[in-house]
Amino acid sequence: MKKSRLILSLLLAFASTLASAQSENPPPVKEDFKPSVLNQPGKEYPQVNSQGYVRFRIEAPDAQKVHVSLGLGGRGGTALTKGADGIWEGTTEGPLDEGFHYYHLNVDGGTFNDPGTLNFYGSVRWESGIEIPAADQDIYALKDVPHGKVEQILFPSKSTQTSRRAFVYTPPGYGKDRSKKYPVLYLQHGWGEDETAWSNQGHANLIMDNLIAAGKTQPFLIVMTYGMTNEVKFGQLSSFDITPFQTVLLDELIPYVDANYLTQADPAHRAMAGLSMGGMETRTITLANPGVFSYVGLLSGGSISMEDLEKSPDFKKNVKLLFVSYGSRELDNPRRGPWGDPKENTAAVTAAGLKTHFYVSPNTAHEFQSWRRSLYVMAPMLFK
Amino acid sequence: MKKSRLILSLLLAFASTLASAQSENPPPVKEDFKPSVLNQPGKEYPQVNSQGYVRFRIEAPDAQKVHVSLGLGGRGGTALTKGADGIWEGTTEGPLDEGFHYYHLNVDGGTFNDPGTLNFYGSVRWESGIEIPAADQDIYALKDVPHGKVEQILFPSKSTQTSRRAFVYTPPGYGKDRSKKYPVLYLQHGWGEDETAWSNQGHANLIMDNLIAAGKTQPFLIVMTYGMTNEVKFGQLSSFDITPFQTVLLDELIPYVDANYLTQADPAHRAMAGLSMGGMETRTITLANPGVFSYVGLLSGGSISMEDLEKSPDFKKNVKLLFVSYGSRELDNPRRGPWGDPKENTAAVTAAGLKTHFYVSPNTAHEFQSWRRSLYVMAPMLFK
Numbered sequence: 191m192k193k194s195r196l197i198l199s200l201l202l203a204f205a206s207t208l209a210s211a212q213s214e215n216p217p218p219v220k221e222d223f224k225p226s227v228l229n230q231p232g233k234e235y236p237q238v239n240s241q242g243y244v245r246f247r248i249e250a251p252d253a254q255k256v257h258v259s260l261g262l263g264g265r266g267g268t269a270l271t272k273g274a275d276g277i278w279e280g281t282t283e284g285p286l287d288e289g290f291h292y293y294h295l296n297v298d299g300g301t302f303n304d305p306g307t308l309n310f311y312g313s314v315r316w317e318s319g320i321e322i323p324a325a326d327q328d329i330y331a332l333k334d335v336p337h338g339k340v341e342q343i344l345f346p347s348k349s350t351q352t353s354r355r356a357f358v359y360t361p362p363g364y365g366k367d368r369s370k371k372y373p374v375l376y377l378q379h380g381w382g383e384d385e386t387a388w389s390n391q392g393h394a395n396l397i398m399d400n401l402i403a404a405g406k407t408q409p410f411l412i413v414m415t416y417g418m419t420n421e422v423k424f425g426q427l428s429s430f431d432i433t434p435f436q437t438v439l440l441d442e443l444i445p446y447v448d449a450n451y452l453t454q455a456d457p458a459h460r461a462m463a464g465l466s467m468g469g470m471e472t473r474t475i476t477l478a479n480p481g482v483f484s485y486v487g488l489l490s491g492g493s494i495s496m497e498d499l500e501k502s503p504d505f506k507k508n509v510k511l512l513f514v515s516y517g518s519r520e521l522d523n524p525r526r527g528p529w530g531d532p533k534e535n536t537a538a539v540t541a542a543g544l545k546t547h548f549y550v551s552p553n554t555a556h557e558f559q560s561w562r563r564s565l566y567v568m569a570p571m572l573f574k
Numbered sequence: 575m576k577k578s579r580l581i582l583s584l585l586l587a588f589a590s591t592l593a594s595a596q597s598e599n600p601p602p603v604k605e606d607f608k609p610s611v612l613n614q615p616g617k618e619y620p621q622v623n624s625q626g627y628v629r630f631r632i633e634a635p636d637a638q639k640v641h642v643s644l645g646l647g648g649r650g651g652t653a654l655t656k657g658a659d660g661i662w663e664g665t666t667e668g669p670l671d672e673g674f675h676y677y678h679l680n681v682d683g684g685t686f687n688d689p690g691t692l693n694f695y696g697s698v699r700w701e702s703g704i705e706i707p708a709a710d711q712d713i714y715a716l717k718d719v720p721h722g723k724v725e726q727i728l729f730p731s732k733s734t735q736t737s738r739r740a741f742v743y744t745p746p747g748y749g750k751d752r753s754k755k756y757p758v759l760y761l762q763h764g765w766g767e768d769e770t771a772w773s774n775q776g777h778a779n780l781i782m783d784n785l786i787a788a789g790k791t792q793p794f795l796i797v798m799t800y801g802m803t804n805e806v807k808f809g810q811l812s813s814f815d816i817t818p819f820q821t822v823l824l825d826e827l828i829p830y831v832d833a834n835y836l837t838q839a840d841p842a843h844r845a846m847a848g849l850s851m852g853g854m855e856t857r858t859i860t861l862a863n864p865g866v867f868s869y870v871g872l873l874s875g876g877s878i879s880m881e882d883l884e885k886s887p888d889f890k891k892n893v894k895l896l897f898v899s900y901g902s903r904e905l906d907n908p909r910r911g912p913w914g915d916p917k918e919n920t921a922a923v924t925a926a927g928l929k930t931h932f933y934v935s936p937n938t939a940h941e942f943q944s945w946r947r948s949l950y951v952m953a954p955m956l957f958k
Binding site: 230232248250251252253254276295297298301302303305309314316334337339340341342343344345346352353365368389395 | 615632634636637638639660679681682683684685686692693698699700716717718721723724725727728729730736737749752773779
């Protein structure tokens with residue numbers, strides 16, 4: 191397990207390249223700010239302008255200092271200034287990357303959420319979230335198309351002696367014809383997130399609804415559960431061990447889903463993918479259990495090397511597609527991830543006969559916009 | 575609509591009797607505090623002791639003042655004191671009622687959530703939540719029984735020109751036999767809450783799972799959607815109008831559910847209930863549309879008077895059960911709700927031939943413990 195610990199530490203170091211790598215001379219700020227789409231009902235702030243700048247307003251008239259964790263990379267976030275009305279206000283020093291960003295406030299030395307925004311589970315806490323409208327936001331927009339469901343299930347888990355929660359995306363019309371069976375993608379969140387991330391932050395359900403409505407993918411189920419089964423706490427990463435989660439996934443969740451959903455319950459119709467730590471889990475579990483999944487997706491979560499294929503010869507035999515993706519800003523980073531250069535690794539295993547697809551999300555970092563796009567690109571390639 | 579405005583104002587005044595009406599001389603505090611079950615993963619505070627006292631600890635070393643909104647009624651919450659370690663700490667002046675309570679912090683004049691707890695939508699914002707373990711918590715405990723699902727659906731709404739969200743509880747085994755059809759309860763949240771309340775705060779799914787496992791109720795579907803369709807903002811209650819929600823419910827949601835779920839799609843197998851403002855909505859809609867629902871539940875949301883029956887003669891003809899409930903502390907309150915004394919009203923309509931059940935939740939106020947218990951008592955009486 192020592193290798194896993196090292197790898198996870200590297201992934202997390204990698205994850206610190208956030209939101210960020212913008213130019214040193216940001217453009218002048220346009221005064222066309224609008225409330226973020228992730229604000230709580232009726233809340234005017236935070237606001238985002240057409241360039242991707244964010245303006246915060248926080249009421250705390252007697253505070254000494256209010257600081258926002260979100261800002262340009264390496265510059266320590268955004269300091270707010272108290273106005274005559276007692277409201278703290280500030281604008282990011284430059285535009286942020288398109289898509290979703292986590293953040294929080296520091297008020298007089300304490301960590302709090304922005305009362306203006308919805309909360310999203312990340313960094314092992316419910317964080318504030320903000321959305322910079324993306325040029326390609328259409329792929330996860332709520333449109334007037336048939337919508338699938340996101341079903342919360344509680345499945346029995348003997349290994350952890352409780353009922354565990356998972357969410358299951360079922361496509362429009364699922365279940366009306368009980369003779370129609372569906373393939374299944376098991377899709378994992380990243381470190382510090384949970385089973386809510388792929389639908390809340392990732393809009394996985396809307397991405398699927400839109401792809402299906404456009405005839406771009408066949409319908410399939412997506413199963414999302416909690417991947418930090420050993421209850422890793424912040425600052426206790428060294429305790430990470432894949433075994434508890436692997437047991438829940440392979441011995442408990444998959445049998446439950448196959449028994450309770452209309453699935454094509456065979457390896458040819460089963461995929462696993464994950465982002466960041468979820469990619470590491472996907473990589474570890476699919477290499478160690480090469481007969482279980484036929485499609486593998488590593489989203490900002492490493493790659494498969496020739497050494498991996500040599501150690502797990504059945505992987506190449508069984509896997510019909512290895513999908514590897516990164517945000518472009520991650521690949522720009524000199525710390526290229528724990529398993530060597532992912533593009534070179536993927537080229538090597540492709541040359542060795544593994545079918546692969548390598549995708550780079552333009553101008554995004556180790557954040558959800560990279561993973562929304564990755565799902566959008568990957569989904570049509572699965573179960574062919 | 576003027577009457578509705580008045581009624582809603584009264585309901586909200588009524589709602590201010592929270593958590594609270596305890597004795598003037600609280601017992602000495604026992605030092606057996608444990609983390610609240612609603613804390614975020616790994617968070618040690620807030621804590622609850624065996625008597626129902628709550629202890630808060632908030633890190634904000636440079637703050638001037640930290641105050642918690644939760645405390646004994648009418649005493650203005652709980653003031654925290656800064657310790658030598660820079661942590662603000664305080665304990666409620668007395669034990670709180672059993673069950674779920676909303677709260678928030680005031681830090682240097684600003685409203686923030688406690689970073690230790692999960693968030694729950696109430697008061698038109700995501701609030702902190704705490705749970706005082708109840709003697710009867712078994713009724714909504716997560717047990718090793720077959721579990722139903724809570725399905726998020728997005729249904730088309732022409733009247734509001736969008737896809738709207740609802741949650742549908744489906745009982746264990748739902749859908750396996752497509753010839754088996756189910757009755758449906760439409761269940762509404764209160765003012766300032768949303769469609770997440772009945773499963774998050776109310777544990778409606780676990781209450782049903784446990785009742786079904788014990789053979790105490792027949793299985794049925796519960797549909798929960800957003801009842802403040804006119805987007806009422808805090809401080810703008812005077813704009814409340816039932817029409818937009820009634821249109822969504824009767825003309826859009828019910829037809830969608832009947833078309834997409836295995837329902838017994840007739841009035842004899844359709845119930846409507848709601849808490850507080852949701853009770854007011856239930857009352858208004860079922861009186862105005864007496865042929866649509868056969869079971870009506872008003873949970874801390876008023877009652878049906880003889881005058882109502884005279885104005886809507888078909889109500890008595892069609893309704894097979896009127897369920898009316900309150901928390902005992904609400905009935906102790908001299909402001910007995912907007913429609914006269916609910917117990918007297920219910921006795922009068924019972925004498926006039928309407929089948930009713932009047933339930934009082936012991937030692938609870940206008941809060942979720944009253945409504946969890948009400949659902950537990952009401953469910954077995956429906957669809958008989």
